[in-house]
Amino acid sequence: MKNTGIWMDKEKAYIIDIKENKEDMITIFSEIEDYRIHGGSGTRFKGGPQDVVQDSKYLEREKNQFKTYFKKIIPYIENADKIVIYGPAEAGEKFHKELEENYKKIGKKVKAVLKADSMTENQTKALIRDYFKNYKPHIL
Template sequence: MKRVGIWLDKIKAHIVTFHDSKESFITILSNVENVHVHGGSGRRLIGGPQYGVQDRKYLEREKHQLKKYFKTIISEIKDVDEIVIFGPAETGEKFYKELTEKHKDLATKIIDVVKTDSMTKRQAKAWVKVFFKTKGCRFL
């Protein structure tokens, strides 16, 4: 049985795979721009928009960058039996939503989506190992 844990945020994804008592680990970088949208122009315009167009352009670009990032992750996990998604913020939930909408075959393999703090590679490996051990994994 091939089990995968995916820790992800907007910057990177750590993919921990356990298969036949073997462990593998890869990191995928997202290339999502880390730009904070600033509202307003500094002066008050009564009744007029304040950078609304720029906000939409940024958010649309970010959405497309996230989809490309998710496709890269999906290409690494196509032949798995069980998946757990974990990490800070809402990127894990967005990834889960992408899987349920466009990759139903993988979505059925998701055991859980868990919010966790930021983790090092070593912590992510240990977290996945403990998660699957408590879920009844016999080879860990």
């Protein structure tokens, strides 16, 4: 029985495999750009010149970068029996949605998607170890 826990945010993912009380961990970096929109009013006067900001262009690029990030993670989790996903932001939820839509076989192995703040590697290992030690089946 191979249990896999993933702690992920927009920047990186820690993938921890637990099999027969042995833990293996790998870190995958996302390469998702952290963009800040620059633009808006070019003057302090109402109705002055303004720059047009193309939000949709940035959001589409970010969406494609997330897909690339998720594809890098898939080979490390496809042989897991149970998967739990943790993270501080929406990255874990986006990943779960991607699994359910495009990787159905893996998506069925996800037992929970839970919120967790940023933590050290050892804290992450302990969190995932404790989850599977206390695991009780429930429906997502």
